[in-house]
Amino acid sequence: MSVIYSIELSAKAWNTVILPSRFQHQNLSHLAFGTLNVPCQFTFEPSLKQTIILSEDLIKELKIPYLGKTHLIFSEDTLYLGPLVGIFTAGFTQSLLRPVGERSLLFAKLMAMDSSTGGFVFLFGAHHIDWDLGKISGYIYREGGWKKVVVPFPNVVYDRLPNRKTENHTAIKRVKERLQKDYSIPWFNPGFFNKWDIHQLLSKDESVNRYLPETHLSPTYDQIEQMLATYKSVYLKPANGSLGLGVFKLIYSREEEVYYSRHRDDNHQNRLRKYSSLEHFFKHSFKNRKLEDYLIQQGIRLLRINNNQPVDFRLHANKNQDGQWKIAALAGKVAGKGSVTTHLKSGGTVKTLDEIFEDQRDRLSAMDRLTKAAILLSEAIDSHVDGYIGEIGFDLGIDLNGQVWIFEANSKPGRSIFSHPQLKNEDHLTKKLSLEYALYLTEKTIKSPEEMWQ
Incomplete structure (x- = not known):
């Protein structure tokens, strides 16, 4: 972590920056803030440690909004403040x-x-x-x-x-x-992910494709029937959806020869419906939707806790000041009664890993597998998607055999898990890392622009 300096105001000096004397070897003639760059004088003071002093006219000319904390980035004859x-x-x-x-x-x-x-x-x-x-x-x-x-x-x-x-x-x-x-x-976190695009790029990457459930875009009735026969349950998800909206879970009961559907209706109520055929389901529950806008995904028998409620996991992956991925937050989301997803607005609850796994060995094993998967998935997405990505929110699951699965990757992750009182430090860390990554991009742009814009 680079040193942070406090900015102080000098009402006496004019067009001058006063720096700690350890920087007097720098051959400086310009000061920059944001994209503004102005010529000025530099003097050096042995008594200054983690403080720099700017004349009032420079602060006004550079439009520095308040006397805050800054990094010092040196490049050729210019000192850059910020980011x-x-x-x-x-x-x-x-x-x-x-x-x-x-x-x-x-x-x-x-x-x-x-x-x-x-x-x-x-x-x-x-x-x-x-x-x-x-x-x-x-x-x-x-x-x-x-x-x-x-x-x-x-x-x-x-x-x-x-x-x-x-x-x-x-x-x-x-x-x-x-x-x-x-x-x-540089512009980071430039767009929302499309579920199908992400699935396709990950499916071609041998380092992570083992985490992918079987998924198809614009499924046909035959595909739905085949996957129900293979997995007993499937999920229908909008390719560009978010927050669990428009998601259906379909289950086929061989004993009854009927189909069951779970979804959250327009009145935000969790619904369970029974249908005699797929055609009946689509006619009554899917009438305002287009199947070509949907994905079908295999149902997975997830780890369950409490009253047999399924649980999946939200992980926040962030880049740090070195541009490296790290996991800043990890929590479980337990599905609400009758809910098709674990989203809080569907009745889900947030749990820490301590609350989910009583046995320390189980907890550490789950943490290790989930963290490893999220880092590999972050690196894979980052290497294939254009633009600068600074954070990704993952919804991952662990099945009854201990296999990790990815259900979703979000470039603009929600922050609902941080409502849990024991996740305040993680909430703080995700924000801190976003600003650290901004510093990383700033330094790269100033010092190695050819790498940024090649």
Whole structure:
């Protein structure tokens, strides 16, 4: 971890940066913040340790929004302060109390991390950019409240768009393309994953394809019947779905010669229905949906706890300051009664591994297998998907034979597991690592641009 420096203000000096004397060998003539770069003077002070001092005019010229903590990145004759991280999203309100509604608290907590990780974080949308003047009118969260600020274009953009519809908007696509191509600003977590695309790329990778359940896109009635005969149960999932919405579990009972379906209806109730045939099921439960937009996935007999309730696991994989994958959070999700998924909104509950596995050996074995799988899957996805990926949320399962399976990979993982009181440290770590990865991308862009944009 690199050293973090506090920025202090000098009202006396003019166009000057005062650094600790250990940096006097650096041949410096420019200071940069975000994409702004200005000529200035540098002096050195032996008494300074983890502090740098800037003249007031430089702070104003570079649009540094507050006297925060910074990393020092040296490249040729320029000292770069930051990183300046722009969180890009949509859905802004007119309220300064909650500029992005319910998500305001999440972003406020993320911004609070900059004091421990170093750097500056602000929130902005497409309409906040002034392309002619090269500045952004965004939001910061400081001292208990949101404030509007004007800052330069950032060193890196952290994509936190709320949904696929927004992501595919023409204006959003233009902003993303322009900041990357015209300004060479790296943009990480650039898009939502498509379940089928991820399945296809992982199926071709021998290091991870053993974790994949049998899956097909746009299944036919014959395929559904064949998979039901093989696995006794199957899942039908929207290829571009999220939050467990629109998911059906189908079970065929040989004894009764009927089909059972579990799903969550439009009134958010878990439903179990019985049908005499597949045609009957599709006619009554699938009438507003298209089978070509769905995947079929084999049913798996998962590990069960409590009153025979199935459990799967959410793992948050994040890149750190070295650009390496690590597992920042791991928790179990126990399905609610009658639920087709383990999502909390379907009645699921979050459990720590200590709560799931009473035996320490079982707990450590599960942790090892799940963590190993998630790291391998992260590396595989990262190597095959375009763009910079800084975090992935995995839904993994363990079957009754101890085999690990992947059910889903999310590029914009939800944070519902962090409602558990014993997962506060993990919640903190995932946010911290996101900002550490932003520093990694910033340093790479400054020092090795040819590697970033080759």
